[in-house]
Amino acid sequence: MNLLIENIRIFTNTPDTEILPAQSLAVENDLIKETGSAVALRAKYAGFEKLDGQGKLLMPGWINPHMHFYGTFARGMALQKAPQGFKEILEQLWWKLDKALDAESVYYSALIPAITAIKSGVTSVVDHHASPNAIDGSLDRIQQALEITGLRGVLCYEVSDRDGLQKAKAGLAENERYLRKTEKEAGLYRGMIGLHAAFTLSDETLAAAADLGKRTKTGFHIHLAEGKEDDARPQYGISATERLQKAGILNRQTIAAHAIHISEADRAILKSTDTMVVHNPQSNMNNAVGRADLFNLLGDGILTGLGTDGMSVSLFGDMRAANLIHKHDLQDSRAGWTEVQKMVLQNNATIYERVGGVRLGKIAPGLTADLILVDYFPPTPLNCENIWGHILFGIADAPVDTTIINGKIVMRDKKILTADEKEAAAKAREFAQRVWDKI
Ligand SMILES: [Zn+2]
Structure with missing residues (x-):
């Protein structure tokens, strides 16, 4: 899927970390194509599906390297x-x-x-x-x-x-x-x-x-x-x-x-x-x-x-x-x-x-499009020097609105598009009870 995400503030998490206000980002298939102004990217990627970011914060998805x-x-x-x-x-x-x-x-x-x-x-x-x-x-x-x-x-x-x-x-x-x-x-x-x-x-x-x-x-x-x-x-x-x-x-x-x-x-x-x-x-x-x-x-x-x-x-x-x-x-x-x-x-x-074996965790051209859009509207100035304070004390509590993995939208408007959450939980409860009974 080709996607043009508009009306977003972007935390790139690149070495020269930037917070880009009022930007757009183009995703081509599974990769980040580029960031730029709404006008420029609209002209360049006219055929891409548009997603209105409503002024939310776009950043790379989080990575969990040890889980059970x-x-x-x-x-x-x-x-x-x-x-x-x-x-x-x-x-x-x-x-x-x-x-x-x-x-x-x-x-x-x-x-x-x-x-x-x-x-x-x-x-x-x-x-x-x-x-x-x-x-x-x-x-x-x-x-x-x-x-x-x-x-x-x-x-x-x-x-x-x-x-x-x-x-x-x-x-x-x-x-x-x-x-x-x-x-x-x-x-x-x-x-x-x-x-x-x-x-x-x-x-x-x-x-x-x-x-x-x-x-x-x-x-x-x-x-x-x-x-x-x-x-x-x-x-x-x-x-x-x-x-x-x-x-x-x-x-x-x-x-x-x-x-x-x-x-x-x-x-x-x-x-x-x-x-x-x-x-x-x-x-x-x-x-x-x-x-x-x-x-x-x-x-x-x-x-x-x-x-x-x-x-x-x-x-x-x-x-x-x-x-x-x-x-x-x-x-x-x-x-x-x-x-x-x-x-x-x-x-x-x-x-x-x-x-x-995949390059991710930053917003830069050519990197894998694993992205999240967060309902975070900073109440204090946000810049590349203080982003960590915003993450720990603000973004951590802000709802994630949209999740994109490998260029595919898997959650939009806080609704999982790929699985039925209630049904999954009901089945999980059933199997958890069986597991507990065995113990
Ligand atoms: Zn462990």
């Missing part, structure tokens, strides 16, 4: 007792929930956050999936849910030895099958090789994963040192980071989520292997596992982004949490302002580009 769609069914789930500590949270909540998922519940647990993503302006998600009793084809089911809504994604299956070698092998096979499939399709979806975390992976499985990575030239998506429990020293005499490096898991296409309990030597490994890190502060606070040292990660030049770890699919909660947690812990009111801005506005797009 299946976490949807944890919402409101009763636990027999409150889990204490990271290991109990895994054992009593997540590892019970993922075991109870079948193929249909995988689909509905992904469909709901896919709809929410579009409503909250998230246009690309890197997901990490687990369903040990429904492994084969699970990534296809997630892709189908994303396809219906139009959301872009990078998917993987979380391989682990916690349920035995057969499940680990099946997980690797699912990653490989999906990687090969998306390679052929060349669409909005890509695969990675998912791994749970070093402490639930045997040497054999890590070696098989590394071999798959080499054969398919693909990176890994793994949790690293989220809790103190993810430490290889007691068993192997080396840190989890060292163990993953030795196994050949860390490289410039690998995402290590969390990286909280790591040393300076571990950081040097992440830097030398150019491994990416994703910070998820809301989840970290919820699990009471600590706080990543953003300042040294970024200071060392490690590509660090901001994700949500399944707490929500929208990025706003974690943006605000990231802005607060470091100030609070360090009792330093300056901490995190520029760092979190860089992670959200620059690094998340670079991470997605590496794993998703």
Whole structure:
């Protein structure tokens, strides 16, 4: 579809960031063509479908580089007792929930956050999936849910030895099958090789994963040192980071989520292997596992982004949490302002580009047209120097009006055009109840 979006204020998020008032933007097929004055672009793109932006703010869609769609069914789930500590949270909540998922519940647990993503302006998600009793084809089911809504994604299956070698092998096979499939399709979806975390992976499985990575030239998506429990020293005499490096898991296409309990030597490994890190502060606070040292990660030049770890699919909660947690812990009111801005506005797009093979996150000619139109009419002056303050304290609360992914309008006037939200929720409730009954 060719689209001419008119009567908009544009936040380009380019290195020479600009806020362009009273502009138009032309989208040709899946790419941004150009920005310019209404008169000039009307003359040039006379045949394009017109969309009146009504003076709203047009900006790139948000990118979530660490998410667990299946976490949807944890919402409101009763636990027999409150889990204490990271290991109990895994054992009593997540590892019970993922075991109870079948193929249909995988689909509905992904469909709901896919709809929410579009409503909250998230246009690309890197997901990490687990369903040990429904492994084969699970990534296809997630892709189908994303396809219906139009959301872009990078998917993987979380391989682990916690349920035995057969499940680990099946997980690797699912990653490989999906990687090969998306390679052929060349669409909005890509695969990675998912791994749970070093402490639930045997040497054999890590070696098989590394071999798959080499054969398919693909990176890994793994949790690293989220809790103190993810430490290889007691068993192997080396840190989890060292163990993953030795196994050949860390490289410039690998995402290590969390990286909280790591040393300076571990950081040097992440830097030398150019491994990416994703910070998820809301989840970290919820699990009471600590706080990543953003300042040294970024200071060392490690590509660090901001994700949500399944707490929500929208990025706003974690943006605000990231802005607060470091100030609070360090009792330093300056901490995190520029760092979190860089992670959200620059690094998340670079991470997605590496794993998703698509250029997005900015409004510039030739970049992919993943765009959102926000009901944000700034009550104070808005310029390129103060945009982050407007994002954190204004845009985060402003309704997203229109979401465009790959040049296609998937939400207009706050109405999802691609899926029936109420019907999806009704079906999801039905499957969530079945999943809970199993637990
Ligand atoms: Zn996670």
